[in-house]
Amino acid sequence: MRAVIEAVALTKKFSGLTAVSGVSLSCQRGMIHAVIGPNGAGKSTLINLLSGELRPTEGKIVVDGMTVTGFGPTKMSLLGVGRSYQRTNIYPSLSVLENCNIAVQSRLDISMRFLGALNSYPDVEVGSKRVMERLQIDTLGHKKASELSHGEQRQVEIALALATEPKVLLLDEPLAGMGAEESSKIVELLLEIRSDFAVILVEHDMDAVFALADKLTVMLNGEVIESGKPDVVRSSYRVQEAYLGEGIDE
Amino acid sequence: MDAVTFFIQTMNGIQYGLLLFLVASGLTLIFGIMGVINIAHGSFYMIGAYLAWSLMGWLGNFWLGLFVGIVVAFLLGLILEWLFIRFLYDRDHLQQVLVTYGLILIFSELRSVIWGDDVHSVAIPALLDGSIQLTDNLAYPVYRLWLSGICVVIAILMFLGIQHTRLGMMIRAGESDREMTKALGINIGLVYRFIFALGVSLAAFSGMIAAPISSIFPGMGGQILIVSFVVVVIGGLGSIKGAMVAALLVGLIDTFGKVMTLNIFGVNIFPEMAGMSIFTLMAVILLFRPQGIFGKEY
Amino acid sequence: MGAILRKAFPGLILLTLVLFPLVGDRFYIQFASKILLMIIFVSSLNLLVGFTGLVSLGHAAFFGFSGYVLALLSPPDSAMNFFIALLASILTVGALGAIFGALVLRTKGIFFIMSTLALGEMLFYFLHDTNLAGGSDGMYINTRPNLSFFDWWQLDLANVVHFYYLVLILVCAVLLVIRKIIYSPFGRVLAGIRINEHRTKALGYNTYKFKLVCFVIASMIAAISGFLAAVQFGVVNPEMVGWHVSGHALMMVILGGKGTLLGPVLGTTALMLVEEGFQMVTKHWQLLTGGVIVLVALFFPNGLVGLKFLKKRP
Numbered sequence: 127m128r129a130v131i132e133a134v135a136l137t138k139k140f141s142g143l144t145a146v147s148g149v150s151l152s153c154q155r156g157m158i159h160a161v162i163g164p165n166g167a168g169k170s171t172l173i174n175l176l177s178g179e180l181r182p183t184e185g186k187i188v189v190d191g192m193t194v195t196g197f198g199p200t201k202m203s204l205l206g207v208g209r210s211y212q213r214t215n216i217y218p219s220l221s222v223l224e225n226c227n228i229a230v231q232s233r234l235d236i237s238m239r240f241l242g243a244l245n246s247y248p249d250v251e252v253g254s255k256r257v258m259e260r261l262q263i264d265t266l267g268h269k270k271a272s273e274l275s276h277g278e279q280r281q282v283e284i285a286l287a288l289a290t291e292p293k294v295l296l297l298d299e300p301l302a303g304m305g306a307e308e309s310s311k312i313v314e315l316l317l318e319i320r321s322d323f324a325v326i327l328v329e330h331d332m333d334a335v336f337a338l339a340d341k342l343t344v345m346l347n348g349e350v351i352e353s354g355k356p357d358v359v360r361s362s363y364r365v366q367e368a369y370l371g372e373g374i375d376e
Numbered sequence: 377m378d379a380v381t382f383f384i385q386t387m388n389g390i391q392y393g394l395l396l397f398l399v400a401s402g403l404t405l406i407f408g409i410m411g412v413i414n415i416a417h418g419s420f421y422m423i424g425a426y427l428a429w430s431l432m433g434w435l436g437n438f439w440l441g442l443f444v445g446i447v448v449a450f451l452l453g454l455i456l457e458w459l460f461i462r463f464l465y466d467r468d469h470l471q472q473v474l475v476t477y478g479l480i481l482i483f484s485e486l487r488s489v490i491w492g493d494d495v496h497s498v499a500i501p502a503l504l505d506g507s508i509q510l511t512d513n514l515a516y517p518v519y520r521l522w523l524s525g526i527c528v529v530i531a532i533l534m535f536l537g538i539q540h541t542r543l544g545m546m547i548r549a550g551e552s553d554r555e556m557t558k559a560l561g562i563n564i565g566l567v568y569r570f571i572f573a574l575g576v577s578l579a580a581f582s583g584m585i586a587a588p589i590s591s592i593f594p595g596m597g598g599q600i601l602i603v604s605f606v607v608v609v610i611g612g613l614g615s616i617k618g619a620m621v622a623a624l625l626v627g628l629i630d631t632f633g634k635v636m637t638l639n640i641f642g643v644n645i646f647p648e649m650a651g652m653s654i655f656t657l658m659a660v661i662l663l664f665r666p667q668g669i670f671g672k673e674y
Numbered sequence: 675m676g677a678i679l680r681k682a683f684p685g686l687i688l689l690t691l692v693l694f695p696l697v698g699d700r701f702y703i704q705f706a707s708k709i710l711l712m713i714i715f716v717s718s719l720n721l722l723v724g725f726t727g728l729v730s731l732g733h734a735a736f737f738g739f740s741g742y743v744l745a746l747l748s749p750p751d752s753a754m755n756f757f758i759a760l761l762a763s764i765l766t767v768g769a770l771g772a773i774f775g776a777l778v779l780r781t782k783g784i785f786f787i788m789s790t791l792a793l794g795e796m797l798f799y800f801l802h803d804t805n806l807a808g809g810s811d812g813m814y815i816n817t818r819p820n821l822s823f824f825d826w827w828q829l830d831l832a833n834v835v836h837f838y839y840l841v842l843i844l845v846c847a848v849l850l851v852i853r854k855i856i857y858s859p860f861g862r863v864l865a866g867i868r869i870n871e872h873r874t875k876a877l878g879y880n881t882y883k884f885k886l887v888c889f890v891i892a893s894m895i896a897a898i899s900g901f902l903a904a905v906q907f908g909v910v911n912p913e914m915v916g917w918h919v920s921g922h923a924l925m926m927v928i929l930g931g932k933g934t935l936l937g938p939v940l941g942t943t944a945l946m947l948v949e950e951g952f953q954m955v956t957k958h959w960q961l962l963t964g965g966v967i968v969l970v971a972l973f974f975p976n977g978l979v980g981l982k983f984l985k986k987r988p
Contacts, residue, residue, distance in 0.1 A: 177876065179876070198875070199875050199876045200875050200876075200878055200879060200880050200881075203875075203876055203877055203878035204878045209876060211873075215870065215872065215873045215876075216870070216873065217865075217866060217869045217870050217873070218869070218870075219869055220865070220869065224862070224865075227862060228862055228863065228865075228866045228874070228877065229877050231859055231862065231863070232877045232878040232879055233878075234859075236859045237859050237860060237862075237863050237879065237884075238859075238860055238887070239858055239859050239860055240854065240855050240858050240860045240861075240891075241854045241855075241858055242858060242859075243854075243857040243858060244857060244858060244859050244861075244862050245857075247859065250859075286873070286877065290877055290878060407784060413784045413787060413788075415731075415791075460968060460972070463972055464972075467975075469729055469783060469784055469787060470723065470729050470924075470928065470932075471928075471971050471972070471975055473729060473731065473787060473924065474924060474925060474928055474967055474968075474970075474971035475967075475968050475971045475972055477921045477924070477925070477967060478925075478963075478964045478965065478966075478967030478968035478971065479964065479968065480921075480964070481960045481961070481963055481964030481967065482960075482961055482964035482965065482968070484960065485958045485960040485961040485964065486961065488958065489958055489961075598917070602791060602792055602795045602917075605788040605789075605791055605792050606792050608785075608788060609781070609785055609788050609789050609792065651796075651799030651800070651802075651803045652796060652799055652800055652803075655792060655793065655795070655796035655799070656796075658789065658792055658793075659777055659793070659796075662777040662778065662780050662781065662789060663777060663780075666780035666781050666785075667781075668785075
């Protein structure tokens with residue numbers, strides 16, 4: 127099966143500092159590819175490169191067989207690369223429903239219409255309801271996002287990414303700051319919807335990673351030190367060495 | 377245009393550019409460190425010029441007037457920071473624009489109350505009131521050379537300060553961060569007050585030293601403010617080097633725009649359009665390099 | 675009671691405005707027309723500042739230039755058709771808005787503020803220093819445009835009451851259009867840009883394009899206002915595009931409450947009345963205006979609509 131998204135020898139340098147160095151990875155539909163590593167390993171930079179928010183210094187990015195290196199976040203999103211952020215990045219002063227509406231609307235080709243009210247486009251609300259149900263936040267629809275609990279805001283964060291109906295889902299620490307119960311809800315959700323997406327997952331919660339990942343890439347100081355099936359990576363000497371001091375929580 | 381005129385206009389352009397640098401760098405200083413956009417900055421230039429006129433008249437001495445003027449401007453800066461500006465640090469740009477816009481109206485009206493609405497001029501101090509003979513019938517005024525010299529000295533001091541101090545590092549980073557300043561272990565309240573007063577003095581000083589070579593008129597603050605904005609937009613944020621290059625560029629283009637006549641299809645474009653030339657440059661920069669010549673990408 | 679009052683509030687204002695010429699004298703009707711046409715201008719700025727988060731200090735360029743278009747188009751001794759003249763002004767200013775917008779929207783934050791101010795002043799110097807449109811003196815519009823519907827009904831724009839009702843109708847129309855826009859799919863994207871442009875980009879919106887369209891719409895609405903101002907005063911001058919007009923309008927947006935429909939209505943009325951009062955008290959009334967602006971911006975950033983009984987929807 128052909129990879130939906132593929133990174134080839136991606137490198138990103140920030141004025142002297144190399145944050146990501148020659149990283150290659152790929153992901154197919156129906157697969158969850160987890161990227162782990164200690165803080166500062168370059169995982170978030172990698173996600174930002176794949177989502178188009180950073181421009182790689184070297185290397186290329188391929189989506190559906192098309193080279194898209196240097197495309198900005200807007201184009202990447204329209205090509206079907208959706209993402210969530212490590213630091214919650216939603217519309218705090220809007221309601222949950224309005225948050226989702228903006229994301230759903232981006233796929234409907236109605237956004238340049240000035241005069242009809244948004245309410246008169248039923249597709250938008252249908253789409254928002256569906257994504258809110260998926261994340262079990264449909265009861266919160268009319269609550270202002272800034273008034274939600276941290277965990278609920280994280281769910282809205284993921285909802286925004288899902289609402290754009292992407293082919294590739296880049297999840298940057300989706301479980302960060304979530305309670306155990308909320309985390310397991312998200313893990314269940316990902317298991318449920320995995321067949322529709324190619325997911326690249328950056329996550330510190332190792333239980334979740336091993337429950338979800340089909341493939342594991344371990345980064346350290348911007349480089350890939352190991353990549354393969356979870357069991358193989360788990361027993362890798364180099365990974366154990368890299369995590370020494372931090373330790374894989376199991 | 378013959379070689380001597382060209383030389384003189386180049387010198388004038390550089391001198392105007394250096395003056396613009398002083399004003400624009402005060403603007404960048406206040407924005408770079410404190411995150412405040414101060415559109416009343418031009419008013420301080422205007423106040424400086426009127427102060428020079430009054431003080432030099434009363435005291436009868438250019439140098440004494442200059443010194444007292446700087447002290448007055450610095451005190452004014454301290455008071456304004458304490459009264460208004462310190463409330464603006466955590467506010468959005470809109471509020472900063474409005475408060476400082478209100479200050480513009482206040483200063484402009486106070487100027488009218490104190491000094492009236494007439495145009496004035498200040499005499500060049502005797503010490504610098506000479507010319508250097510270039511050819512038999514052309515000379516260059518010493519005062520303009522002195523003015524350029526003093527601007528260069530201040531610019532060098534600023535470069536050193538920005539390269540070698542931690543506050544300078546913040547200006548280069550192009551962002552203000554109160555947390556970071558706190559981490560440096562400085563009393564930020566005091567530092568900010570000092571920096572603001574410094575910016576005010578810089579603008580007022582520019583107005584004072586410009587007074588002998590240009591007329592002193594009510595709208596001079598708005599004029600210099602807008603040209604400084606053009607300089608900052610062209611130069612780019614967080615770059616003192618950019619501000620310097622942009623200021624010189626704007627100074628030269630404006631000066632030459634005023635003396636050159638461009639004849640297109642029988643219509644004389646300059647000097648009527650001189651006021652437009654620097655804006656045209658800004659438009660071109662926005663088109664091709666919106667972050668400014670030396671600015672970082674957003 | 676409060677809820678009913680709040681609901682009825684716009685209706686009450688409108689009723690008062692419709693009845694006003696029956697009781698007000700000539701001077702006050704003229705002054706009211708001036709306030710109403712400024713409401714159009716301030717509302718257009720509010721579309722940028724309040725609804726999209728773009729703080730422009732050069733919006734007067736569109737207000738003033740629209741008047742200039744009318745002045746330049748008007749033949750010296752006969753009247754122009756009102757609708758043709760208005761349309762010409764709106765379209766010309768819209769084109770100018772597209773050019774200015776395309777440039778300034780490439781910047782962000784304070785650079786946006788600075789470059790809008792600079793481009794506005796560029797237009798000022800252009801009108802002031804060249805002889806293309808009367809230089810620093812400006813231009814007179816000798817004959818007001820002719821507003822008639824196929825010869826059977828005619829408004830006399832020199833008649834203050836006729837002019838007042840024309841402006842009142844246009845104010846209502848503009849407010850309705852802006853209301854439509856902000857609740858439309860387009861308007862929701864503008865809200866997204868205002869609240870979190872980064873995320874809006876990442877959701878696949880070309881935010882530059884949306885901001886540019888909004889900028890052009892705002893400039894065209896400002897053109898309506900400038901056109902009416904030129905008709906009312908019969909004269910245009912470079913000060914109309916100057917940054918003090920922009921600054922004042924910005925103040926009116928804040929004083930009323932940015933990002934609300936009613937805000938510009940309240941803010942414009944309040945500031946213009948207060949300034950009128952100041953002018954009666956002292957020659958140096960700008961001192962008082964400046965003081966009010968500083969105090970409002972510092973201590974009252976939510977404006978009049980933030981007042982309890984006018985509180986907008988929860």
